[in-house]
Amino acid sequence: MTVKEQTIMNVVGNKIHTSDQEITIVGKIDEPLILILDNVLSAMECEALIDLAKSRLQRAKIGSTHLESDVRTNSSMFFEESENELVLKVETRVSELMGIPVSHAEPLQILHYKAGDQYKPHYDYFTTGQVVNNRISTLVMYLNDVEEGGETYFPSLRLSVMPKRGRAVYFEYFYNDNLLNELTLHAGNPVTVGEKWVATQWMRRQRHRYL
Ligand SMILES: O=C(O)CCC(=O)C(=O)O
Numbered sequence: 170m171t172v173k174e175q176t177i178m179n180v181v182g183n184k185i186h187t188s189d190q191e192i193t194i195v196g197k198i199d200e201p202l203i204l205i206l207d208n209v210l211s212a213m214e215c216e217a218l219i220d221l222a223k224s225r226l227q228r229a230k231i232g233s234t235h236l237e238s239d240v241r242t243n244s245s246m247f248f249e250e251s252e253n254e255l256v257l258k259v260e261t262r263v264s265e266l267m268g269i270p271v272s273h274a275e276p277l278q279i280l281h282y283k284a285g286d287q288y289k290p291h292y293d294y295f296t297t298g299q300v301v302n303n304r305i306s307t308l309v310m311y312l313n314d315v316e317e318g319g320e321t322y323f324p325s326l327r328l329s330v331m332p333k334r335g336r337a338v339y340f341e342y343f344y345n346d347n348l349l350n351e352l353t354l355h356a357g358n359p360v361t362v363g364e365k366w367v368a369t370q371w372m373r374r375q376r377h378r379y380l
């Protein structure tokens with residue numbers, strides 16, 4: 170018998186309570202742990218995040234060279250760490266949900282996909298060079314309903330997560346067995362009709378913020 174590896178999040182039942190939100194688990198894969206969660210953000214919070222991000226978008230850049238890349242055709246922005254009440258509230262809730270302190274959180278990222286935009290399959294953790302303080306987990310929060318397409322797709326698991334306002338997909342890649350980490354390969358499928366907004370929170374193994 171093979172023993173399941175320790176996970177970061179310890180999930181029991183079908184609800185997760187943070188200090189200000191009741192989140193519903195609507196789907197789960199045990200290993201690697203992947204959760205589909207509803208009511209992570211309220212409709213008002215989703216709208217407000219989109220409004221705040223809109224004027225600050227730029228074409229998504231990938232990797233340390235900051236070359237525009239066809240891996241991502243969407244556009245993105247980062248909020249400053251806890252830059253306003255709403256961002257602070259979301260960061261706090263998300264860190265409680267993910268079981269990782271806010272000090273380990275990267276700045277909250279907003280992505281915007283127009284029809285035709287996509288994010289090709291990738292790992293969220295860094296694999297090149299000597300990696301210190303790597304990423305360990307991700308929460309992708311959907312800020313709007315997408316008319317068609319725009320699923321988050323895990324090709325190795327053949328799992329599609331449909332975007333829906335307030336919903337999120339959680340996954341972690343902190344396993345000793347690297348094959349489990351590799352199963353978290355994922356993509357943002359092309360948006361075929363409409364547009365797609367997401368907020369992504371990445372967590373680091375160690376402290377990443379110093380204020
Ligand atoms: O847009 C998506 O569904 C996936 C986004 C993503 O993979 C990321 O932000 O790292």
Ligand SMILES: [Fe+2]
Binds near residue numbers: 291292293355
């Ligand atoms: Fe990703």
